[in-house]
Amino acid sequence: MTASIAEADTAAAPFLEKTALEKYVAPAKPSLVGISRDALAAALGTIGVPERQQRMRVQQIWHWLYVRGARDFTEMTTLSKELRAEIERQFTLARPEVAAEQISVDGTRKWLLRLPGETDTRPHEVECVYIPETDRGTLCISSQVGCTLNCTFCHTGTQRLVRNLTPGEIAGQVVLARDRLNDWQRAASAGVEGEKRLVSNVVMMGMGEPLYNFEAVRDGLNVVADGDGLSLSKRRITLSTSGVVPNIARAGEEIGSMLAISLHAVTDELRDELVPLNRKYPLRELMDACRNYPGASNARRITFEYVMLKGINDSLVDAKALVRLVKGVPAKINLIPFNPWPGTKYECSDWEQIEKFSEVIFDAGYSSPVRTPRGRDILAACGQLKSATEKLSARERLALRAMAMTG
Ligand code: SAH
Ligand code: SF4
Numbered sequence: 001m002t003a004s005i006a007e008a009d010t011a012a013a014p015f016l017e018k019t020a021l022e023k024y025v026a027p028a029k030p031s032l033v034g035i036s037r038d039a040l041a042a043a044l045g046t047i048g049v050p051e052r053q054q055r056m057r058v059q060q061i062w063h064w065l066y067v068r069g070a071r072d073f074t075e076m077t078t079l080s081k082e083l084r085a086e087i088e089r090q091f092t093l094a095r096p097e098v099a100a101e102q103i104s105v106d107g108t109r110k111w112l113l114r115l116p117g118e119t120d121t122r123p124h125e126v127e128c129v130y131i132p133e134t135d136r137g138t139l140c141i142s143s144q145v146g147c148t149l150n151c152t153f154c155h156t157g158t159q160r161l162v163r164n165l166t167p168g169e170i171a172g173q174v175v176l177a178r179d180r181l182n183d184w185q186r187a188a189s190a191g192v193e194g195e196k197r198l199v200s201n202v203v204m205m206g207m208g209e210p211l212y213n214f215e216a217v218r219d220g221l222n223v224v225a226d227g228d229g230l231s232l233s234k235r236r237i238t239l240s241t242s243g244v245v246p247n248i249a250r251a252g253e254e255i256g257s258m259l260a261i262s263l264h265a266v267t268d269e270l271r272d273e274l275v276p277l278n279r280k281y282p283l284r285e286l287m288d289a290c291r292n293y294p295g296a297s298n299a300r301r302i303t304f305e306y307v308m309l310k311g312i313n314d315s316l317v318d319a320k321a322l323v324r325l326v327k328g329v330p331a332k333i334n335l336i337p338f339n340p341w342p343g344t345k346y347e348c349s350d351w352e353q354i355e356k357f358s359e360v361i362f363d364a365g366y367s368s369p370v371r372t373p374r375g376r377d378i379l380a381a382c383g384q385l386k387s388a389t390e391k392l393s394a395r396e397r398l399a400l401r402a403m404a405m406t407g
Contacts, residue, residue, distance in 0.1 A: 016276050017148050017212070018161040022118045031094040032087075033065065034171030036219045037226075047086050057083075059228070065093070066175070066229030069184030095176040096169055099125060107132040111176070115145065115169055117162075124162050126207050128173045130181065130199065136236075137181075138201040141173040143217050144208025149242055151262070151275050153307060155341040156207050164213040170220025174202060174230055188231060201236045205260075211244035211251060218255050225257075234258070240305065245281035245289045252294030259293055260303040260334075261286065265313050266321040274313070283325070290329045301330045307338050308349035308357070319360035326366075333366050 032040060040061065041054040049057055060078045064070040073079075073088045096113040103109050109130040117123045126142040145162035147154070178184055181198045190196040202224060204210045210217040221237055224230050239251060240260040251259065265271035271278040278286075290302050304326055308314050322333065335358055338348040349357070 016150075016280055018146075018150070020161055020163050022124075022163045024163055024166055025116065025118050027092075027094075027116055029090065029092050031092045031168055031172070032061065033093055033095055033175055034166075034168035034220060034223055036167060036223060037062065039167070039219075043091060044087075047090050049083070062226070062229050066223075066226065066231075067184075069175075069178055071095075071179070095179060096126075096128075096172045098176070098180070101180070109180070111180070113173070113176070115165070126165070128177065128206060130177055132198065136200045137198040138203055139174060139177050139199050140203050140206050141170065142206030142208055143170060143204055143210040143213050147208050148212040149209050149275075149277050151242060151264075151277075153264075153274060153309060153338060153344065153346050155344075158343075164216055165208070165220075167216045167219035167223065170216060171223035171230070174199065174224050174232070178230075200232070202232055202238070203260075204237075204239045204257075209242055209244065210239050211241045211247040214247050214250065218251075221255050221257060235300065238303065240303075242275050242277055243281050243286045243289075244277070245285050248286075248289040248293060252296075256295060258300065258303070259290075259296070260305055261290060262307075263304045263322075263325075264307050264309075266318055266325050270313060274309075287325065287329065290331075296330050298330050301332045303332045303334055305334050305336055307336045308354050309338050310347040310349045310353070312346065314349040314353050314357055316356060316360055319357045323361060323364040323366070331366060333361050335361075 030043075032043060035043070037058050040058050044054050044057055045051065057079070061076065064076045064078075068075070070076055071093055073084045073093065076084055079087075096115055098111050099114040100112040101109065111128045111130075113126050113128055115124045115126065124145040126145055128142065129140040131138045131140065142165065144164050146159040147156045148161050150157040177199050183198045186195045186197040188197055188200075202221075204217065204221070217239070221239070224232050225234050225237060234256045235258060237257040238260050239255065239257045240262060241248065241251075242262045248259070251257070262275065263271075264274050265278075266283075268278060268282050271283060290296070293302060296302055304322075306313070306322065326333070335354060337354065338346055340346065340348065
Protein backbone atom coordinates (compact mmCIF):
# COMPACT_ATOMS: atom_id res chain seq x y z
CA MET A 1 0.00 0.00 0.00
CA THR A 2 1.22 3.49 -0.69
CA ALA A 3 1.78 5.88 2.21
CA SER A 4 -1.19 8.10 2.92
CA ILE A 5 -0.97 11.82 2.41
CA ALA A 6 -1.10 12.37 6.16
CA GLU A 7 1.95 10.15 6.68
CA ALA A 8 3.81 11.84 3.87
CA ASP A 9 3.08 15.21 5.44
CA THR A 10 4.82 14.35 8.67
CA ALA A 11 7.84 12.77 6.97
CA ALA A 12 11.25 14.43 7.34
CA ALA A 13 11.06 16.21 3.99
CA PRO A 14 7.48 17.45 3.78
CA PHE A 15 6.07 17.28 0.30
CA LEU A 16 4.86 20.41 -1.41
CA GLU A 17 3.02 18.94 -4.35
CA LYS A 18 1.14 15.78 -5.07
CA THR A 19 1.32 14.00 -8.36
CA ALA A 20 -1.75 12.93 -10.28
CA LEU A 21 -2.94 9.46 -9.42
CA GLU A 22 -5.17 9.11 -12.42
CA LYS A 23 -5.14 10.31 -15.99
CA TYR A 24 -8.00 11.56 -18.05
CA VAL A 25 -9.21 8.85 -20.36
CA ALA A 26 -11.22 10.28 -23.23
CA PRO A 27 -14.50 8.51 -23.90
CA ALA A 28 -14.80 6.55 -27.15
CA LYS A 29 -17.01 9.35 -28.48
CA PRO A 30 -15.51 12.59 -27.21
CA SER A 31 -17.55 15.72 -26.58
CA LEU A 32 -16.97 18.86 -28.63
CA VAL A 33 -18.17 21.07 -25.78
CA GLY A 34 -15.57 23.39 -24.27
CA ILE A 35 -12.64 22.49 -26.52
CA SER A 36 -10.61 25.26 -28.18
CA ARG A 37 -11.23 26.43 -31.75
CA ASP A 38 -8.00 24.71 -32.82
CA ALA A 39 -9.04 21.46 -31.17
CA LEU A 40 -12.45 21.72 -32.82
CA ALA A 41 -10.84 22.27 -36.24
CA ALA A 42 -8.59 19.26 -35.65
CA ALA A 43 -11.64 17.17 -34.66
CA LEU A 44 -13.36 18.13 -37.90
CA GLY A 45 -10.17 17.23 -39.78
CA THR A 46 -10.36 13.68 -38.41
CA ILE A 47 -13.75 13.18 -40.07
CA GLY A 48 -12.55 14.49 -43.40
CA VAL A 49 -13.63 18.15 -43.36
CA PRO A 50 -11.06 19.74 -45.72
CA GLU A 51 -8.70 22.28 -44.19
CA ARG A 52 -10.01 25.20 -46.28
CA GLN A 53 -13.52 24.61 -44.88
CA GLN A 54 -12.54 24.09 -41.27
CA ARG A 55 -12.53 27.73 -40.15
CA MET A 56 -16.02 28.32 -41.44
CA ARG A 57 -17.36 25.10 -39.95
CA VAL A 58 -15.76 25.90 -36.61
CA GLN A 59 -17.40 29.32 -36.68
CA GLN A 60 -20.81 27.80 -37.42
CA ILE A 61 -20.56 25.12 -34.75
CA TRP A 62 -19.19 27.67 -32.27
CA HIS A 63 -22.26 29.82 -32.76
CA TRP A 64 -24.64 26.90 -32.22
CA LEU A 65 -22.78 25.73 -29.15
CA TYR A 66 -22.07 28.98 -27.35
CA VAL A 67 -24.61 31.52 -28.58
CA ARG A 68 -27.62 29.28 -29.12
CA GLY A 69 -26.77 26.64 -26.51
CA ALA A 70 -27.41 23.70 -28.87
CA ARG A 71 -27.57 20.36 -27.11
CA ASP A 72 -28.20 18.30 -30.19
CA PHE A 73 -26.52 18.23 -33.61
CA THR A 74 -29.93 18.29 -35.32
CA GLU A 75 -30.33 21.91 -34.15
CA MET A 76 -27.31 22.93 -36.24
CA THR A 77 -29.32 23.68 -39.35
CA THR A 78 -26.57 25.68 -41.07
CA LEU A 79 -24.64 22.41 -41.49
CA SER A 80 -25.66 19.88 -44.11
CA LYS A 81 -27.53 16.79 -42.93
CA GLU A 82 -24.64 14.61 -44.11
CA LEU A 83 -22.06 16.56 -42.19
CA ARG A 84 -24.21 16.57 -39.07
CA ALA A 85 -24.63 12.81 -39.32
CA GLU A 86 -20.90 12.29 -39.78
CA ILE A 87 -20.04 14.51 -36.79
CA GLU A 88 -22.60 12.71 -34.68
CA ARG A 89 -21.07 9.33 -35.52
CA GLN A 90 -17.78 10.41 -33.96
CA PHE A 91 -18.60 13.07 -31.36
CA THR A 92 -21.16 14.17 -28.78
CA LEU A 93 -22.29 17.45 -27.24
CA ALA A 94 -22.08 16.02 -23.73
CA ARG A 95 -21.74 18.39 -20.81
CA PRO A 96 -20.34 17.37 -17.42
CA GLU A 97 -22.98 15.07 -15.95
CA VAL A 98 -24.97 16.44 -13.00
CA ALA A 99 -24.96 13.82 -10.25
CA ALA A 100 -26.88 16.04 -7.80
CA GLU A 101 -28.36 19.50 -7.70
CA GLN A 102 -29.15 21.51 -4.59
CA ILE A 103 -31.02 24.80 -4.65
CA SER A 104 -31.04 26.96 -1.55
CA VAL A 105 -33.75 29.42 -0.55
CA ASP A 106 -31.55 32.34 -1.55
CA GLY A 107 -31.22 30.93 -5.06
CA THR A 108 -27.70 29.56 -4.70
CA ARG A 109 -27.30 26.34 -6.63
CA LYS A 110 -24.73 23.65 -6.22
CA TRP A 111 -24.11 20.99 -8.78
CA LEU A 112 -22.15 17.89 -8.01
CA LEU A 113 -20.61 16.96 -11.35
CA ARG A 114 -19.60 13.47 -12.35
CA LEU A 115 -16.65 13.26 -14.70
CA PRO A 116 -15.23 10.16 -16.33
CA GLY A 117 -12.63 8.29 -14.30
CA GLU A 118 -9.93 5.95 -15.54
CA THR A 119 -12.43 3.15 -15.20
CA ASP A 120 -16.22 3.24 -15.47
CA THR A 121 -16.62 2.08 -11.91
CA ARG A 122 -14.79 5.02 -10.39
CA PRO A 123 -16.05 8.30 -11.82
CA HIS A 124 -14.64 11.56 -10.48
CA GLU A 125 -16.64 14.29 -8.81
CA VAL A 126 -16.20 18.04 -8.57
CA GLU A 127 -18.48 20.86 -7.48
CA CYS A 128 -19.69 23.88 -9.33
CA VAL A 129 -21.67 26.58 -7.50
CA TYR A 130 -23.87 29.39 -8.82
CA ILE A 131 -24.39 32.40 -6.56
CA PRO A 132 -27.01 34.94 -7.67
CA GLU A 133 -26.65 38.49 -6.43
CA THR A 134 -28.60 41.62 -7.22
CA ASP A 135 -26.27 42.99 -9.86
CA ARG A 136 -24.50 39.84 -11.04
CA GLY A 137 -24.46 36.07 -10.92
CA THR A 138 -21.22 34.33 -10.13
CA LEU A 139 -20.28 30.83 -11.12
CA CYS A 140 -17.55 29.21 -9.06
CA ILE A 141 -15.80 26.51 -11.07
CA SER A 142 -13.19 23.82 -10.40
CA SER A 143 -9.88 23.15 -12.15
CA GLN A 144 -8.83 19.82 -10.64
CA VAL A 145 -10.38 16.83 -8.92
CA GLY A 146 -8.73 17.36 -5.53
CA CYS A 147 -5.68 19.66 -5.51
CA THR A 148 -1.96 19.43 -6.24
CA LEU A 149 -1.29 21.40 -3.04
CA ASN A 150 -1.98 20.90 0.61
CA CYS A 151 -2.77 24.14 2.42
CA THR A 152 -3.36 23.21 6.04
CA PHE A 153 -6.66 25.11 6.47
CA CYS A 154 -8.23 23.80 3.26
CA HIS A 155 -10.37 20.70 3.08
CA THR A 156 -9.57 20.06 -0.58
CA GLY A 157 -5.88 20.10 0.35
CA THR A 158 -6.37 16.98 2.46
CA GLN A 159 -7.60 15.01 -0.52
CA ARG A 160 -5.36 13.04 -2.79
CA LEU A 161 -5.16 14.68 -6.18
CA VAL A 162 -7.07 12.53 -8.56
CA ARG A 163 -6.64 14.35 -11.82
CA ASN A 164 -6.60 17.58 -13.81
CA LEU A 165 -9.76 18.71 -15.55
CA THR A 166 -9.66 19.05 -19.33
CA PRO A 167 -10.42 22.38 -21.08
CA GLY A 168 -13.78 20.91 -22.11
CA GLU A 169 -14.62 20.09 -18.52
CA ILE A 170 -13.59 23.58 -17.39
CA ALA A 171 -15.57 25.55 -19.99
CA GLY A 172 -18.24 22.82 -19.84
CA GLN A 173 -19.13 23.98 -16.31
CA VAL A 174 -20.21 27.35 -17.73
CA VAL A 175 -22.17 25.69 -20.54
CA LEU A 176 -23.86 23.43 -18.04
CA ALA A 177 -24.79 26.36 -15.78
CA ARG A 178 -26.34 28.18 -18.76
CA ASP A 179 -28.35 25.02 -19.55
CA ARG A 180 -29.61 24.56 -16.01
CA LEU A 181 -30.48 28.22 -15.56
CA ASN A 182 -32.11 28.59 -18.99
CA ASP A 183 -29.61 31.34 -19.58
CA TRP A 184 -29.06 31.04 -23.33
CA GLN A 185 -31.62 33.53 -24.55
CA ARG A 186 -30.73 36.27 -22.09
CA ALA A 187 -28.40 39.07 -23.13
CA ALA A 188 -25.09 40.21 -21.63
CA SER A 189 -26.63 43.59 -20.90
CA ALA A 190 -30.35 44.02 -21.28
CA GLY A 191 -32.65 47.01 -21.19
CA VAL A 192 -36.23 47.15 -20.00
CA GLU A 193 -37.38 44.67 -22.62
CA GLY A 194 -34.87 41.88 -22.30
CA GLU A 195 -33.61 39.78 -19.45
CA LYS A 196 -30.04 40.01 -18.29
CA ARG A 197 -27.83 36.96 -18.22
CA LEU A 198 -27.77 35.03 -14.98
CA VAL A 199 -24.14 33.88 -15.24
CA SER A 200 -22.24 37.15 -15.55
CA ASN A 201 -19.04 36.33 -13.65
CA VAL A 202 -16.81 33.32 -13.26
CA VAL A 203 -14.40 32.68 -10.40
CA MET A 204 -11.94 29.83 -10.52
CA MET A 205 -12.21 29.12 -6.82
CA GLY A 206 -13.68 25.67 -6.64
CA MET A 207 -11.51 22.64 -6.28
CA GLY A 208 -7.90 22.68 -7.38
CA GLU A 209 -4.95 24.93 -8.07
CA PRO A 210 -5.55 26.39 -11.54
CA LEU A 211 -1.93 27.31 -12.17
CA TYR A 212 -0.93 23.66 -11.76
CA ASN A 213 -3.24 22.81 -14.63
CA PHE A 214 -2.15 25.75 -16.71
CA GLU A 215 -2.81 24.79 -20.33
CA ALA A 216 -6.24 23.33 -19.68
CA VAL A 217 -7.30 26.33 -17.58
CA ARG A 218 -5.98 28.73 -20.21
CA ASP A 219 -7.75 26.95 -23.05
CA GLY A 220 -10.96 26.49 -21.08
CA LEU A 221 -11.09 30.14 -19.94
CA ASN A 222 -10.34 31.34 -23.45
CA VAL A 223 -13.42 29.46 -24.63
CA VAL A 224 -15.43 31.11 -21.84
CA ALA A 225 -14.13 34.57 -22.84
CA ASP A 226 -14.51 34.12 -26.62
CA GLY A 227 -16.40 37.16 -27.90
CA ASP A 228 -18.28 35.16 -30.55
CA GLY A 229 -19.40 32.60 -28.02
CA LEU A 230 -19.95 32.49 -24.27
CA SER A 231 -18.58 36.01 -24.27
CA LEU A 232 -17.75 36.63 -20.63
CA SER A 233 -15.34 39.53 -20.52
CA LYS A 234 -11.98 38.71 -18.97
CA ARG A 235 -12.64 41.39 -16.40
CA ARG A 236 -15.47 39.21 -15.18
CA ILE A 237 -13.30 36.13 -14.87
CA THR A 238 -11.09 35.78 -11.79
CA LEU A 239 -8.42 33.17 -11.38
CA SER A 240 -7.38 32.43 -7.81
CA THR A 241 -3.96 30.97 -7.09
CA SER A 242 -2.08 30.04 -3.96
CA GLY A 243 1.04 31.49 -5.59
CA VAL A 244 2.57 29.39 -8.36
CA VAL A 245 4.98 32.22 -9.14
CA PRO A 246 6.37 31.13 -12.54
CA ASN A 247 2.87 30.81 -13.94
CA ILE A 248 1.54 34.16 -12.70
CA ALA A 249 3.16 36.21 -15.47
CA ARG A 250 2.16 33.52 -17.94
CA ALA A 251 -1.43 33.76 -16.75
CA GLY A 252 -1.34 37.51 -17.33
CA GLU A 253 -0.04 37.06 -20.85
CA GLU A 254 -1.90 33.98 -22.02
CA ILE A 255 -5.18 34.26 -20.09
CA GLY A 256 -5.49 37.92 -19.09
CA SER A 257 -8.18 37.37 -16.48
CA MET A 258 -8.39 39.12 -13.14
CA LEU A 259 -6.03 37.67 -10.57
CA ALA A 260 -6.60 36.71 -6.94
CA ILE A 261 -3.81 35.60 -4.65
CA SER A 262 -4.47 33.38 -1.65
CA LEU A 263 -2.14 35.23 0.68
CA HIS A 264 -3.35 34.31 4.19
CA ALA A 265 -0.13 35.25 5.98
CA VAL A 266 2.28 38.18 6.00
CA THR A 267 5.45 36.40 7.12
CA ASP A 268 7.23 33.54 5.39
CA GLU A 269 7.33 31.66 8.67
CA LEU A 270 3.54 31.49 8.98
CA ARG A 271 2.85 31.20 5.26
CA ASP A 272 5.26 28.24 5.03
CA GLU A 273 2.90 26.50 7.42
CA LEU A 274 -0.49 27.60 6.04
CA VAL A 275 0.40 27.49 2.35
CA PRO A 276 3.36 25.08 2.14
CA LEU A 277 3.99 26.11 -1.48
CA ASN A 278 5.47 29.26 0.09
CA ARG A 279 8.60 27.23 0.85
CA LYS A 280 9.14 27.00 -2.87
CA TYR A 281 7.96 30.49 -3.82
CA PRO A 282 8.37 32.81 -0.81
CA LEU A 283 6.51 36.06 -0.24
CA ARG A 284 9.10 38.32 -1.83
CA GLU A 285 8.94 36.42 -5.12
CA LEU A 286 5.16 36.26 -4.94
CA MET A 287 4.79 40.00 -4.36
CA ASP A 288 7.27 40.74 -7.18
CA ALA A 289 5.16 38.61 -9.51
CA CYS A 290 2.09 40.62 -8.46
CA ARG A 291 3.86 43.93 -8.99
CA ASN A 292 4.73 42.78 -12.51
CA TYR A 293 1.38 41.15 -13.32
CA PRO A 294 0.58 42.21 -16.88
CA GLY A 295 -2.46 44.44 -17.00
CA ALA A 296 -2.71 45.21 -13.29
CA SER A 297 -3.84 48.79 -12.70
CA ASN A 298 -6.07 50.75 -10.35
CA ALA A 299 -8.98 49.76 -12.54
CA ARG A 300 -7.84 46.12 -12.60
CA ARG A 301 -6.73 45.40 -9.09
CA ILE A 302 -5.29 42.18 -7.81
CA THR A 303 -7.38 40.66 -5.04
CA PHE A 304 -5.55 39.38 -1.99
CA GLU A 305 -7.51 36.73 -0.18
CA TYR A 306 -6.91 36.45 3.52
CA VAL A 307 -8.62 33.72 5.51
CA MET A 308 -9.29 34.78 9.09
CA LEU A 309 -7.88 32.19 11.49
CA LYS A 310 -8.41 32.82 15.19
CA GLY A 311 -5.18 33.50 17.04
CA ILE A 312 -3.08 32.54 14.00
CA ASN A 313 -3.05 35.43 11.51
CA ASP A 314 -5.71 37.84 12.81
CA SER A 315 -3.84 40.29 15.05
CA LEU A 316 -3.77 44.00 14.31
CA VAL A 317 0.00 43.70 13.89
CA ASP A 318 -0.76 41.28 11.06
CA ALA A 319 -3.28 43.73 9.59
CA LYS A 320 -0.72 46.55 9.54
CA ALA A 321 1.91 44.24 8.05
CA LEU A 322 -0.62 43.23 5.38
CA VAL A 323 -1.11 46.85 4.39
CA ARG A 324 2.67 47.31 4.16
CA LEU A 325 3.09 44.12 2.16
CA VAL A 326 0.67 45.08 -0.60
CA LYS A 327 1.99 48.64 -0.86
CA GLY A 328 2.77 49.49 -4.47
CA VAL A 329 0.45 46.81 -5.87
CA PRO A 330 -2.99 47.87 -7.16
CA ALA A 331 -4.80 45.78 -4.59
CA LYS A 332 -8.13 44.79 -3.10
CA ILE A 333 -8.17 42.79 0.09
CA ASN A 334 -10.84 40.20 0.77
CA LEU A 335 -11.09 38.88 4.28
CA ILE A 336 -12.60 35.42 4.21
CA PRO A 337 -14.09 33.97 7.36
CA PHE A 338 -12.53 30.56 7.86
CA ASN A 339 -14.99 27.78 7.25
CA PRO A 340 -14.21 24.85 9.50
CA TRP A 341 -14.39 21.25 8.40
CA PRO A 342 -14.34 18.04 10.45
CA GLY A 343 -10.89 17.42 11.86
CA THR A 344 -9.42 20.89 11.26
CA LYS A 345 -7.26 22.44 13.96
CA TYR A 346 -8.24 26.02 13.08
CA GLU A 347 -11.14 28.21 14.16
CA CYS A 348 -12.70 31.24 12.53
CA SER A 349 -11.67 34.57 14.07
CA ASP A 350 -14.26 36.30 16.25
CA TRP A 351 -16.56 38.79 14.58
CA GLU A 352 -15.14 41.72 16.58
CA GLN A 353 -11.60 40.80 15.60
CA ILE A 354 -12.49 40.62 11.91
CA GLU A 355 -14.10 44.03 12.20
CA LYS A 356 -11.05 45.54 13.87
CA PHE A 357 -8.77 43.90 11.32
CA SER A 358 -10.85 45.21 8.47
CA GLU A 359 -10.84 48.69 9.99
CA VAL A 360 -7.05 48.83 9.75
CA ILE A 361 -7.21 47.87 6.11
CA PHE A 362 -10.02 50.28 5.35
CA ASP A 363 -8.21 53.14 7.09
CA ALA A 364 -5.19 52.47 4.90
CA GLY A 365 -7.38 53.21 1.88
CA TYR A 366 -8.26 49.74 0.66
CA SER A 367 -11.73 48.61 -0.16
CA SER A 368 -12.61 46.24 2.58
CA PRO A 369 -15.46 43.87 1.82
CA VAL A 370 -16.52 43.38 5.41
CA ARG A 371 -17.71 46.96 5.37
CA THR A 372 -20.15 46.29 2.55
CA PRO A 373 -23.56 44.69 3.05
CA ARG A 374 -22.29 41.59 1.30
CA GLY A 375 -19.37 41.41 3.66
CA ARG A 376 -21.72 41.69 6.61
CA ASP A 377 -23.63 38.76 5.26
CA ILE A 378 -20.45 36.80 5.18
CA LEU A 379 -19.54 37.78 8.68
CA ALA A 380 -22.99 36.94 9.89
CA ALA A 381 -22.57 33.52 8.38
CA CYS A 382 -19.21 33.24 10.00
CA GLY A 383 -20.71 34.19 13.35
CA GLN A 384 -23.30 31.47 12.99
CA LEU A 385 -20.50 29.13 12.21
CA LYS A 386 -19.27 29.28 15.74
CA SER A 387 -22.36 27.60 17.04
CA ALA A 388 -22.74 25.12 14.22
CA THR A 389 -19.26 24.77 12.84
CA GLU A 390 -19.44 21.35 11.25
CA LYS A 391 -22.84 21.98 9.77
CA LEU A 392 -21.70 24.39 7.12
CA SER A 393 -22.35 22.72 3.82
CA ALA A 394 -19.90 22.64 0.95
CA ARG A 395 -22.30 24.89 -0.94
CA GLU A 396 -22.18 27.50 1.78
CA ARG A 397 -18.42 27.22 2.00
CA LEU A 398 -18.02 27.82 -1.70
CA ALA A 399 -20.69 30.50 -1.74
CA LEU A 400 -18.97 32.39 1.04
CA ARG A 401 -15.66 32.20 -0.72
CA ALA A 402 -17.05 33.32 -4.03
CA MET A 403 -19.07 36.13 -2.48
CA ALA A 404 -16.03 37.37 -0.65
CA MET A 405 -14.26 37.35 -3.99
CA THR A 406 -16.77 39.30 -5.94
CA GLY A 407 -18.02 41.71 -3.29
N1 SAH B 1 -6.41 26.76 -5.26
C1 SAH B 1 -6.76 28.10 -5.50
C2 SAH B 1 -8.25 28.30 -5.78
C3 SAH B 1 -9.24 27.50 -4.98
S1 SAH B 1 -9.37 27.83 -3.27
C4 SAH B 1 -6.31 28.96 -4.34
O1 SAH B 1 -5.91 28.44 -3.32
O2 SAH B 1 -6.34 30.17 -4.50
C5 SAH B 1 -10.28 29.36 -3.22
C6 SAH B 1 -10.06 30.19 -1.94
O3 SAH B 1 -10.68 29.59 -0.79
C7 SAH B 1 -8.59 30.35 -1.59
O4 SAH B 1 -8.29 31.66 -1.20
C8 SAH B 1 -8.45 29.42 -0.42
O5 SAH B 1 -7.34 29.73 0.33
C9 SAH B 1 -9.77 29.61 0.30
N2 SAH B 1 -10.10 28.56 1.26
C10 SAH B 1 -9.74 27.26 1.24
N3 SAH B 1 -10.22 26.62 2.32
C11 SAH B 1 -10.92 27.52 3.04
C12 SAH B 1 -11.65 27.46 4.27
N4 SAH B 1 -11.79 26.32 4.92
N5 SAH B 1 -12.24 28.59 4.71
C13 SAH B 1 -12.15 29.74 4.01
N6 SAH B 1 -11.46 29.86 2.85
C14 SAH B 1 -10.84 28.77 2.38
FE1 SF4 C 1 -5.41 23.73 -3.15
FE2 SF4 C 1 -6.32 26.25 -2.99
FE3 SF4 C 1 -6.99 24.39 -1.14
FE4 SF4 C 1 -4.49 25.33 -1.21
S1 SF4 C 1 -6.36 26.51 -0.76
S2 SF4 C 1 -5.10 23.17 -1.00
S3 SF4 C 1 -4.18 25.58 -3.39
S4 SF4 C 1 -7.56 24.38 -3.30
